Amino acid sequence: MSQRKIISIGIVAALLGVGFLLLRGMPRNPIASTATCSVNATSTCAMATNNLHDELLAMENSIPTQTGKDNFLKQSGTLTQNVDPELVDMDNQIITCDPDVSKLLTSSPSYGGSCVSAGPGTIANIQGKYLSGQCCSALMDTKDYHQNLQKLQAYKSMPDIPLDPMHTPVAMADMWIKYDHATTLTAGQQKIYDQAYALSTEKPCCCKCWHYFTDEGIAKKMIIDGTFGAQQIAAFWDASDICGA
Numbered sequence: 001m002s003q004r005k006i007i008s009i010g011i012v013a014a015l016l017g018v019g020f021l022l023l024r025g026m027p028r029n030p031i032a033s034t035a036t037c038s039v040n041a042t043s044t045c046a047m048a049t050n051n052l053h054d055e056l057l058a059m060e061n062s063i064p065t066q067t068g069k070d071n072f073l074k075q076s077g078t079l080t081q082n083v084d085p086e087l088v089d090m091d092n093q094i095i096t097c098d099p100d101v102s103k104l105l106t107s108s109p110s111y112g113g114s115c116v117s118a119g120p121g122t123i124a125n126i127q128g129k130y131l132s133g134q135c136c137s138a139l140m141d142t143k144d145y146h147q148n149l150q151k152l153q154a155y156k157s158m159p160d161i162p163l164d165p166m167h168t169p170v171a172m173a174d175m176w177i178k179y180d181h182a183t184t185l186t187a188g189q190q191k192i193y194d195q196a197y198a199l200s201t202e203k204p205c206c207c208k209c210w211h212y213f214t215d216e217g218i219a220k221k222m223i224i225d226g227t228f229g230a231q232q233i234a235a236f237w238d239a240s241d242i243c244g245a
Helices: 003-025 030-062 066-075 085-091 143-155 170-182 187-199 210-225 230-239
Strands: none
Touching: 030 066, 066 085, 143 230, 170 210, 187 210, 187 230, 210 230
């Protein structure tokens, strides 16, 4: 036998050996194997979904007001997706359209409903809690909120005003509401107020709630002190918008 034939037979034998090894390494039922992987992936996905739902449900249950709960449900897609921690923080504040916040400063704090949830409620302790917004609808992102925070820095020279209206101290709001009710502008001062009202998109607020009378009181103080004019007051009101999306 010639040397060339011997080499050819050797090559063929080697190829056959490699093919045999490859066949041995393949799963006997590739379709079943793929199906098993698919089942495993689905099971893992379902477990992760259930864990997320349970975590979001626990977060919802910890929110003190019904309006906050309703807002969180909307933001989370009915407990199916994570929510921006800043929005969760806002949901956890005191959300109410009540024009009288003095009830929150008693030994049994209570508050009225909102445009989102009509029912009143109570809260065990307001320590660490603020009056917040989203009383008409839930915020879905914080872009406008952060822009408004920057605009409100123009008013930081004025003491005792909420530069973050989504976190307004209850005592501060109560102070301005009482000031508003006790203060009557002169005819000339009222003219400035009316100009600001006409210029503003948001006005003091969209409804006559605690935020409306707080911002109205602040505007009266600005006018009486002569520190800000009609355009600046209107800009303050617009940047203080807390109603929601």
